[in-house]
Amino acid sequence: MILTIVKYPEPVLSQPGEPITEFNAELRKLADDMFESMYAGQGAGLAAQQVGIAKRLVVIDLSGGKDPAQKIVLVNPEIISSEGKLYETEGCLSFPDIMEKVVRAAKVRVRAQDLDGKWFEQDGEQLLARCFQHEIDHLNGVLFLSRMSALKRDLVKRKIRKLQRENEW
Ligand SMILES: [Zn+2]
Secondary structure: OOOOOOOOOOHHHHOOOEOOOOOOHHHHHHHHHHHHHHHHOOOOEEEHHHHOOOEOEEEEEOOOOOOHHHEEEEEEEEEEEEEOOEEEEEOOOOOOOOOEEEEEOOEEEEEEEOOOOOEEEEEEEHHHHHHHHHHHHHHOOOOHHHHOOHHHHHHHHHHHHHHHHOOOO
16 A cells, blocks of 8 residues: 655654554554555655654665565664765655755664564665665654755755745645
8 A cells, every 4th residue: 555655844754753562464564555655656765754653664675676685674773883974965755856965874784673573783885874874864753854964954945945835845
């Protein structure tokens, strides 16, 4: 089922997610629906906040649904180490058509649970590292807007207000 992806400044996007404690069919269904919704929006990652649910769940697929081996589900994830820095363009399904450069670590290691509640660790570099950081930020109620320079942030906010006035946001 394709869920509605909420846009900035929907309050749920600023809300830290609750830890997930039940690893049941409902959680599995939510993850499936999030993958479907992310593919429909042509995104590489999606956090539960973006479908209006403040819980610590993320789905990622850098293949856009073409390679099932690249599907990643992170439950209750945290970044346990990071190194390097990259300044590259980033987008977000909650900010349609907004692309801005954001500084992120070049390499991170994530610790998370899978849909069965089993803990695992995964390394990410480049785009995957960026995705891990962007999505885990969502779980903490942090948007990529706040990772931009103050100047860029103001420009983006102004652009969104203009689109809102024109009913195009
Ligand atoms: Zn996002």
